[in-house]
Amino acid sequence: MEFRGSSVYDQSDFFTNYMKRRNREDSPNNAIEGPIMSELVGNIQNKTILDLGCGDASFGKKLLQLGASHYTGVEGSEQMVEAARSNLLEIDATIFNETMESYDYPRESYDLVISRFAIHYVSDINRLFQNVYQTLKEDGRFVFSIQHPLTTSSFASKEAGDKRGSWIVDDYFLDGERKEPWINKVVVKYHRTIEQYFTALRQAGFTIQDLREGTPKREHFSSEDEFVRRQRIPVVLAFACRK
Template sequence: MEYRGASAYNDDKFFENYITRRNREESPNNIIEKPILLELIGDVVGRKVLDLGCGEAKLGVELLQKGCISYDGVEGSVNMVREATKNLNGTEGNVHLSSMETWNFQSENYDLVVSRLALHYLAELKNIFQEVHRSLANNGKFIFSVQHPILTSSIKSAVASSSKADWIVDDYFNSGERIEPWIDKRVVKYHRTFEEYYQLLKLAGFKIEDIREGTPRVEEFSSESEYKRRMRIPLFLIFSCKK
């Protein structure tokens, strides 16, 4: 069986395993991707935020604590929405059960749209990027991360080992569906080249202000060996864009 979009997280066992994996001390999401994302986001005081594929909405809790005036999370998994609702309880944040493709984007409604490691699950991004652009107020920002195209190009290394120090790059310029073994399931992701992400953003009308590849920061690691291992392969691609 192959899982598409948020459907894998509706499998209770997969969801439990994911939460355990996601919250482990040296999750690269926490010690590599998140610090860069927050740096690019910057000051959120007085901002209205939309989070696409918000998961547990822990980012939303943090942004609300930092002073954003509203937070809407969009999430396609019932299990994730349930967890996000618990996390946002007592805040000005809301979570909505919807896929990104069917979400009703309100025109010029947000100052910031964010998405963490969710867009590579979508078969089509052209319309999503255009809708995000439409939903932003003037000078609004779109900041998102995806798996690095080196990782999504070929799943040969993912099949071979769970703890990798190098990666087979193959079939790079053939964009499209990839089926990756992940947490004992087969999960569908979509490979796009670095160039394709860039061109789709330009086509939607965005000005690309910054691009990061998730260079590890030694101060974020408690293990020197783990830091050295993470210096070998880029895991993330992070864009900061402006309307």
């Protein structure tokens, strides 16, 4: 059985194992992607924020503590929504149990739209980017991260085990579905080239201000071996854009 979008997070065994992996000190989320997203988001004082694929809303809680005026999370998984609402008790935040595709994007409502490691599960990024553009206020910003296209390109299944020692980069210019074994399940992701993301953003009307490929920094790793391993291939691609 294969899982699309956020549906896999409603499998109890997967959810438990994912949260353990996600919260590892040297996970790519914490050691690479998190610091980049925090830097690209910048000053969020008094900003209204929309988070697409918000997960347990840990990042939203941090942003509110740093001065955001309101946080709205969109999450398709019921288990993740429950975790997010629990994380944000007595905080000025709203969580919608919707997917990025089904959410009703209100016009010119947010100063900042963010998404972390979720857009590679969306089949139609052109429609998504258009929705994000119209829901942003004038001069609003869109900051998001995805799994780097070099790691989604190959149709070959990744080798078993938590720590990959080699990578296959193949079929890069063949975009579309990729079925990947992950934590004892099969999830569907969508591979696109960096150029395709860039073009879709430009066509939606965005100005691309920054692009990062997740260069590892030693100070974010507790393990020297893991730092060295993460220098071999990029696992993160992040964009910062303005309306």
